[in-house]
Amino acid sequence: MNPRLILIPLLTLMIAASAASAWAQDKGTVHPKPLPPLANPNDPNIAAKELFGRKMLPAAMPTRVHGFYAHGCIAGAEGLPINGDNWQVMRLSRNRYWGHPDLVALIKRLAARARRDAGWNGILVGDMSQPRGGPMFTGHASHQIGLDADIWLTPMPGRQLSRNEREEMSAVMMVRADRLDIDPHAWTPTHLAVIRAAALEPSVQRIFVNAAIKKALCREAKGDRYWLHKVRPMYGHDYHFHIRIKCPPGAGECESQPDPNEGEGCQPADLAYWFSDAVLHPKPPKVPPKPKPPMTMAALPPVCKTVLNAPDAKHEVSSRPSGEQR
Template sequence: MNPRLFLIPLIAMLAAACAASAWAQDKGTVHPKPLPPLANPNDPTIAAKELFGRKVLPAAMPTRVHGFYAHGCISGAEGLPINGDNWQVMRLSRNRYWGHPDLVALVKRLAARAHRDAGWPGILVGDMSQPRGGPMLTGHASHQVGLDADIWLTPMPNRQLSRNEREEMSAVMMVRSDRLDIDPQTWTPTHLAVIRAAAREPSVQRIFVNAAIKKALCREAKGDRQWLQKVRPMYGHDYHFHIRIKCPPGASECESQPEPNEGEGCSAGDLAYWFSDAVLHPKPPKVPPKPKPPLTMAALPPACKTVLSAPDTKHEVSSRPTGERR
């Protein structure tokens, strides 16, 4: 994560994480309504999320990543087909199944590995990025440059889900009610196999999971354990895991983050913070922190203005679910 984010007070981080985790489970709608046009889209004080949230297709530009995972955008994004041999995209109404071609290719490989190595019919794919990246109206702070993807820890059913199911269905909770370990009623060795397959991908830089899931992975992993280095505890992520890939080769405008520290991150000291009382049972502050102002275009890389104003690509994601109308 961007080190600057850790300057936010603990309670604010917890609140944001809980909100993002809840958002991941929020239901969508089969009939999403277009956002109303902005009265003055050129107002420099307007939140960038209002502008990027209204773009329904990628920019007709060469593929390029601009900025950092939590403050940037992407041009020439590719859409993950909403149905594949071993994957299905969830919450289609959010229109967040776009990303860099390297991320799209990785998700497809992981889907095949989940089928082959874990015996899952496939994976359910949550949020990736918006068509042009950028800040989102709801949910994530990251996912802005097409290099992040959420994978549900619920295996894909052995059938094609309806549009309504994709909007209404919830992922399965993997963490015990006391937050100290995984729930043995839902967690299985196949979950380890899928996360391990993702972490072993050379382009993957981080995988974020709930601390209880990290604890289970540390306990259950056998043989080669080097991949555990990439798996990091993070607030939320009870129902899904978050894949983040490195800046693509030659992407000079992409801002990367440091490589993970050496070591598995499995010692008692490594995990102590995440199971401390302050994290598991945070006390509300006496004075609620002021909400952070939303990012404006001035806070994003200058190239994002060009990305935002570019014409729409002619690209259209294929494989619509049964019953969906054009």
């Protein structure tokens, strides 16, 4: 195992997952305003999110993944077209529909399988990564190296969504109000089919879902259940599931995550923590924790500075959504 991984506390990933759920349903805007230029972008104390969040296009470099899911960047990212036969990208104003070509190809395959296996029109795609990866202003501590993607648990409608709809509509809540199980009015066997299709992809290492969704999958999965070991309960993820793929073959600069345990993770003891009162009804701390300092470039692989400063790649993401306001 890469020794750096030992230094990455699990709590960081938990907090990231929880925050992602909170931000996932935030509305976007049809008219995003460009961020003002930084007075001193070379200041070593400046937050890396301020630098990566201002890059609108990928680096004109060969595709390479650098670092770990929660501290890294990607050169030569590929944009997922905002409209496909079986998918549509949501929250376009965030500009987070970029990733490694392997991730883009996987999303396209999953979209086709959602139609074939689940009878959906297709999938709605939430956040992937920024054009050059790196830390984001809101919502995620991971998603930094182009190997993570959020898929809404709301099927794609049988029409092309307008720009307004992509920025303002919310996904459907899948978890019951008491947080102990799925909402039977929202959850269907087709949701299991889509998550199962994603988990069966060889390159997928983990899928994060709310514990109530994991509980439903354990209860309802039939036949070969081996794929369940990839589906991990995590804070949040009430409206979407999070796909994480492995480091691409030959990507020596990419820091892998250990594979999940082989067991299904469906025993009562496996889920007990997630349904404990301390997790479902956490008490506020007596002393509010101090805000964690933002990640700076020093926390990222040194090559990320080269990725950040590289010229923009020439790229156009195809298909303007209908009804877009100008």
